[in-house]
Amino acid sequence: MVKSMSVLIIGSVSNDVLRLQKYFHRIDIKNVHCFTTTEAAMNYLLDDLKEDLDLVILDAKLTLKNCEEICQQIAELQSWIDAPILLSTTYEKSITIDRVFEAGIFDFILKPFDFTHFKTRIQVALKYRGEAKLRKQQESSIQKDLFIAKKFQKNALSPALNLKHIQIDGLYVTSNTLGGDMYSWFKINDDLTAVLLYDAMGHGIAASLVTMSIKSLLRGIITRLIDPVAVIHELNHQIYELFSDEDMDRFLMTAIYILIDTKNGTLHYVNAAHPSGFLYGKYGETVFLPANTPILGLFPTIQINKKTIPLSGWHRIILYTDGLLTLNEEQVIDLDFFHSYASQDNTYALQKFSQKYDLFENEYSDDITVVSVTITLQGR
Known part of the structure; x- marks a missing residue:
């Protein structure tokens, strides 16, 4: 893992958030930001820190009753940051699982926590994040080249x-x-x-x-x-x-x-x-x-x-x-x-x-x- 990796954990259950934080430390990711609510993270995490985030972990109990509320949080996070969002939860109903995937989560981290499972899911998400960043950089470079080509053609x-x-x-x-x-x-x-x-x-x-x-x-x-x-x-x-x-x-x-x-x-x-x-x-x-x-x-x-x-x-x-x-x-x-x-x-x-x-x-x-x-x- 790269030490410069940075993650955001959002969760109100302190023991679960602490366990996730310790797991990140074990895979050599020390830069972990923790907030109890999505609103708090969006209000207090500075823009320059937000740009460095590679992953978002949303820790929440997923039920039929609160599924749409969690989906709304996911939508807010997606509009706020371009990084994979993983939902830390227990499986409840397949209908809720399908719904949160539709809302835009990248993957699950299952409870009760298992370090091997955690490490595997994080590695997959970080690999995706790295490839997405590379594509974005390449697209930006292409756009710059196209802008120059347009200007040259117009001249x-x-x-x-x-x-x-x-x-x-x-x-x-x-x-x-x-x-x-x-x-x-x-x-x-x-x-x-x-x-x-x-x-x-x-x-x-x-x-x-x-x-x-x-x-x-x-x-x-x-x-x-x-x-x-x-x-x-x-x-x-x-x-x-x-x-x-x-x-x-x-x-x-x-x-x-x-x-x-x-x-x-x-x-x-x-x-x-x-x-x-x-x-x-x-x-x-x-x-x-x-x-x-x-x-x-x-x-x-x-x-x-x-x-x-x-x-x-x-x-x-x-x-x-x-x-x-x-x-x-x-x-x-x-x-x-x-x-x-x-x-x-x-x-x-x-x-x-x-x-x-x-x-x-x-x-x-x-x-x-x-x-x-x-x-x-x-x-x-």
């Missing part, structure tokens, strides 16, 4: 872009796990600007690794190939090749890529199984940017379809991932909201949108990502 998102005719910004709400959403945009030259929003299927570390792997390739792919058909073809090739190992599950990705040509007043896009984008005009007209190409990563080659839309004057493009569609089953997301903020810049409109739906006030099972692009072509 990889493109910052707001403000050009003469184009302004772009994004809204990214992280889920309670790592996700697969990512957006990037690039000023290719004075006339061409590219925007890509993609979503790796699934959640967790695997989806995040797929996302970041593709992110590292984007600048080279987009600035070199530029055209939507060529870019999506290369993305599909990279995803298929990177994650085609026979020992790995196939990773799939949805994506929408738009190329804005301010010189010729055109928008070219490919939507690979991604939620439909929206192109709003100055007077409320809306053009949808629906899926026109299969999902990426499933086949080595796919049929890619590009669509071209003329641009003139003011436009706002809204792109988003499917996390927005599952935000709230009882609440319909109104994307026309962004047209009502036509006179405001992207950042302000996204901020008001997040406030309207309390996006940063809740936890979600999927990332929520929205990209807003404002185009102003003077003289057109």
